[in-house]
Amino acid sequence: MTKTVTFAGDTHSLALGQRSLAPDATLHPLLPVLISGAPISGEQHWNYPLDIAFDYAAVDTSLFDQAPLAGLARWAPLLPPLDPMLSFGEGGTPLIPLSTAATSTELPVFLKDESRNPTWSHKDRLNLCTVSTAVRSGAKGVVVASSGNHGISTAAYAARANLPCVVLTPSEISKTFLAMLKAYGACPVPVETAHRWPMVRAICEQAGYHPTSNLTPFHTGHPFGPEGYKTIAYEIFLQLGRVVPGAVVVPTGYGEQLFGIAKGFRELVTLGLAPDMPRLFSVEPSARGPLHRAVQTNEPMAMVEAGETRQYSIACTASGYRGVLALEAGRGSALTVDDASVSAAQAVLGREGIWQELSSCAALAALPQVLASGLSGPIVLIGTSGGFKDPIEAEILPVVEPSFARVAEHVKANSGIDLRS
Amino acid sequence: MTKTVTFAGDTHSLALGQRSLAPDATLHPLLPVLISGAPISGEQHWNYPLDIAFDYAAVDTSLFDQAPLAGLARWAPLLPPLDPMLSFGEGGTPLIPLSTAATSTELPVFLKDESRNPTWSHKDRLNLCTVSTAVRSGAKGVVVASSGNHGISTAAYAARANLPCVVLTPSEISKTFLAMLKAYGACPVPVETAHRWPMVRAICEQAGYHPTSNLTPFHTGHPFGPEGYKTIAYEIFLQLGRVVPGAVVVPTGYGEQLFGIAKGFRELVTLGLAPDMPRLFSVEPSARGPLHRAVQTNEPMAMVEAGETRQYSIACTASGYRGVLALEAGRGSALTVDDASVSAAQAVLGREGIWQELSSCAALAALPQVLASGLSGPIVLIGTSGGFKDPIEAEILPVVEPSFARVAEHVKANSGIDLRS
Numbered sequence: 001m002t003k004t005v006t007f008a009g010d011t012h013s014l015a016l017g018q019r020s021l022a023p024d025a026t027l028h029p030l031l032p033v034l035i036s037g038a039p040i041s042g043e044q045h046w047n048y049p050l051d052i053a054f055d056y057a058a059v060d061t062s063l064f065d066q067a068p069l070a071g072l073a074r075w076a077p078l079l080p081p082l083d084p085m086l087s088f089g090e091g092g093t094p095l096i097p098l099s100t101a102a103t104s105t106e107l108p109v110f111l112k113d114e115s116r117n118p119t120w121s122h123k124d125r126l127n128l129c130t131v132s133t134a135v136r137s138g139a140k141g142v143v144v145a146s147s148g149n150h151g152i153s154t155a156a157y158a159a160r161a162n163l164p165c166v167v168l169t170p171s172e173i174s175k176t177f178l179a180m181l182k183a184y185g186a187c188p189v190p191v192e193t194a195h196r197w198p199m200v201r202a203i204c205e206q207a208g209y210h211p212t213s214n215l216t217p218f219h220t221g222h223p224f225g226p227e228g229y230k231t232i233a234y235e236i237f238l239q240l241g242r243v244v245p246g247a248v249v250v251p252t253g254y255g256e257q258l259f260g261i262a263k264g265f266r267e268l269v270t271l272g273l274a275p276d277m278p279r280l281f282s283v284e285p286s287a288r289g290p291l292h293r294a295v296q297t298n299e300p301m302a303m304v305e306a307g308e309t310r311q312y313s314i315a316c317t318a319s320g321y322r323g324v325l326a327l328e329a330g331r332g333s334a335l336t337v338d339d340a341s342v343s344a345a346q347a348v349l350g351r352e353g354i355w356q357e358l359s360s361c362a363a364l365a366a367l368p369q370v371l372a373s374g375l376s377g378p379i380v381l382i383g384t385s386g387g388f389k390d391p392i393e394a395e396i397l398p399v400v401e402p403s404f405a406r407v408a409e410h411v412k413a414n415s416g417i418d419l420r421s
Numbered sequence: 422m423t424k425t426v427t428f429a430g431d432t433h434s435l436a437l438g439q440r441s442l443a444p445d446a447t448l449h450p451l452l453p454v455l456i457s458g459a460p461i462s463g464e465q466h467w468n469y470p471l472d473i474a475f476d477y478a479a480v481d482t483s484l485f486d487q488a489p490l491a492g493l494a495r496w497a498p499l500l501p502p503l504d505p506m507l508s509f510g511e512g513g514t515p516l517i518p519l520s521t522a523a524t525s526t527e528l529p530v531f532l533k534d535e536s537r538n539p540t541w542s543h544k545d546r547l548n549l550c551t552v553s554t555a556v557r558s559g560a561k562g563v564v565v566a567s568s569g570n571h572g573i574s575t576a577a578y579a580a581r582a583n584l585p586c587v588v589l590t591p592s593e594i595s596k597t598f599l600a601m602l603k604a605y606g607a608c609p610v611p612v613e614t615a616h617r618w619p620m621v622r623a624i625c626e627q628a629g630y631h632p633t634s635n636l637t638p639f640h641t642g643h644p645f646g647p648e649g650y651k652t653i654a655y656e657i658f659l660q661l662g663r664v665v666p667g668a669v670v671v672p673t674g675y676g677e678q679l680f681g682i683a684k685g686f687r688e689l690v691t692l693g694l695a696p697d698m699p700r701l702f703s704v705e706p707s708a709r710g711p712l713h714r715a716v717q718t719n720e721p722m723a724m725v726e727a728g729e730t731r732q733y734s735i736a737c738t739a740s741g742y743r744g745v746l747a748l749e750a751g752r753g754s755a756l757t758v759d760d761a762s763v764s765a766a767q768a769v770l771g772r773e774g775i776w777q778e779l780s781s782c783a784a785l786a787a788l789p790q791v792l793a794s795g796l797s798g799p800i801v802l803i804g805t806s807g808g809f810k811d812p813i814e815a816e817i818l819p820v821v822e823p824s825f826a827r828v829a830e831h832v833k834a835n836s837g838i839d840l841r842s
Contacts, residue, residue, distance in 0.1 A: 067488035070515045070537075088774060089515025089534065094491045096509045113510065116491075116537045118774065120807065156774035175813045176597070183767070183776040183808055346604070353509060353539065353577035355604040386541065387604055388809050392596045
């Protein structure tokens with residue numbers, strides 16, 4: 001069955017609906033977006049995430065004969081319905097060969113430099129999808145809890161969508177982060193960590209906003225987001241000359257990018273374009289590493305203590321089930337690296353002329369562990385963002401009381417955005 | 422005559438030599454690099470700049486049938502000899518359509534987003550060429566006087582070339598700038614403004630370093646640099662569907678990018694690929710504007726007072742002759758814009774999800790003047806770098822005494838680089 005979903009200003013998508021990642025794989029309609037995860041049945045106390053199901057039989061594989069240029073709308077059939085007006089040259093990021101001096105191996109190793117995106121991180125691939133969905137859902141605005149790349153990217157796409165944007169931040173944030181949010185016209189609202197997610201929910205429920213993540217206590221992520229990350233797999237495959245790498249190494253927070261990359265490679269197999277998948281390796285800070293814990297304990301997800309780490313962008317205390325699924329699909333391992341080895345990797349990349357944020361450098365720091373697993377073929381490290389995203393100078397902002405009324409007052413006073421209108 | 426110049430690890434270049442931009446257009450060999458400008462004859466008291474001459478008759482124009490992906494080595498026949506190991510995905514930057522809300526015109530207007538380069542500015546196109554030339558010249562290191570994008574980019578390419586790099590900076594510099602230089606392993610040396618250029622010369626002469634700009638009292642620029650900028654013209658032409666835009670609007674400092682873009686479009690005409698050139702507009706801060714002055718006074722170059730402006734990247738007090746030549750070739754005008762209008766343009770771009778450095782926004786600020794000139798066809802604004810390059814936090818460093826000995830001591834103490842070895 002061929003089914004093409006469209007909306008105003010739409011590109012043609014072969015998306016069929018939201019599919020639960022629970023074993024029953026229930027298919028739900030594309031809208032409303034299940035931002036609280038797959039509906040719970042019976043005794044279960046946590047929600048499964050979802051992804052998007054596609055009509056693969058209807059895909060014209062000549063789609064993959066094009067050059068891997070920027071602009072994700074070129075992959076529209078395999079993405080959720082996009083608002084092409086939101087696209088501003090996401091993706092098409094270069095695959096940079098690293099020197100053997102940097103990698104200490106004769107195997108070819110590449111860095112996929114996601115700092116070349118519109119807001120200089122991989123998150124733009126996700127937010128093209130999530131903010132398109134916000135537009136399609138008729139949301140009054142966009143809200144996200146973030147202290148970094150995700151919030152910046154959400155703010156930029158909300159601006160393109162002409163939607164107000166509220167970003168719930170920690171009270172101590174980097175000046176660059178703050179400057180970027182303001183440049184895109186978003187309103188940062190500092191609230192205490194424990195209150196950030198409840199406030200996202202309050203703003204969604206009371207102001208009609210759409211989140212670019214999720215509303216579940218356990219992380220499920222936005223159902224539409226990881227589809228954007230799939231294009232990383234498409235590009236790597238084409239950039240290597242229609243070759244599947246031996247391994248892809250992914251700095252991992254909630255595992256959304258990892259899941260998206262795994263899904264992209266699996267689709268290449270499904271479509272008959274690639275013979276098999278690469279091995280996938282997640283890399284987390286050794287001070288935390290909830291996905292590593294989940295894999296060790298054979299649980300769908302895990303929580304860990306908030307150990308100290310400077311790998312801010314991947315410093316999660318809860319893992320996402322998507323990460324587990326991705327590692328299963330990619331015959332992968334959940335690796336961890338300490339801050340010292342990541343700092344050393346950052347310096348090594350600097351000597352290659354590449355300045356990545358510290359979290360990004362976790363992939364290179366994990367390379368000895370990846371090589372020890374005895375694989376062949378080229379290795380691709382995912383570089384998520386530029387070094388300028390790490391806090392060079394911090395600013396301490398007074399926190400806002402965690403009530404919708406106080407948050408709405410703060411937003412109104414600081415940005416003119418009226419959450420009650 | 423077909424002549425292909427190569428060196429170790431080289432790509433094939435059809436470069437013939439360095440050509441003086443004086444009316445006599447004397448052709449000099451490719452090496453040594455004439456970093457002090459074209460040799461002076463007779464009464465003349467200033468040096469003409471040079472560019473590179475190519476054997477256009479030997480160019481296979483199927484070169485332009487390729488997709489405008491990142492990686493400038495793809496244009497090797499029309500570039501000076503490159504060290505392909507230095508390339509890490511320069512160029513191939515997206516051409517982003519701006520909304521009519523942002524531009525107040527029905528004409529299509531695009532931003533060429535050069536913040537998508539390896540060090541997030543247009544300068545990477547230039548430094549691939551200049552640092553390749555440093556390698557080819559057998560230089561012991563690379564030196565540049567810069568307070569921003571140029572120094573950052575030089576540092577990154579020097580790192581890739583495994584050459585030490587010294588950057589002569591002002592004493593007050595942004596923390597981001599400092600962090601980037603250090604990440605790439607370069608040594609910043611704060612010296613007073615008047616001493617920066619003499620110190621570049623001293624380091625070239627006494628330490629055997631190669632500059633990525635020039636050594637002349639009047640700006641001539643590195644002969645090889647603007648060739649890298651030509652690729653911006655090639656990409657725009659292909660991205661518009663083999664169409665020459667009506668106008669290209671370029672934030673202008675010394676006019677090297679402007680010259681490069683003009684040369685690229687002229688080459689498309691020479692090669693029979695395009696019918697004519699776009700009109701070219703330079704944009705400078707109204708508080709300075711030496712190119713505007715030179716055009717007004719019909720002089721090859723001009724000096725102006727150092728008026729106050731926050732458009733740091735284009736805040737020159739001396740113009741380059743290349744700028745005059747580019748505007749002549751492009752039937753262009755030298756425009757100026759004040760800081761207030763540029764700040765307003767930066768906010769407008771922010772609402773498009775685009776955060777450009779302030780100087781970049783001069784192009785959009787000048788758009789009403791460009792439109793008043795009554796042109797047709799699409800307009801391309803050059804966006805040079807991201808907003809995070811503007812000083813968010815400044816650091817004040819103690820200046821170093823302007824003697825080679827003191828500078829060498831400072832470099833040794835702070836970076837281990839020995840300028841005397």
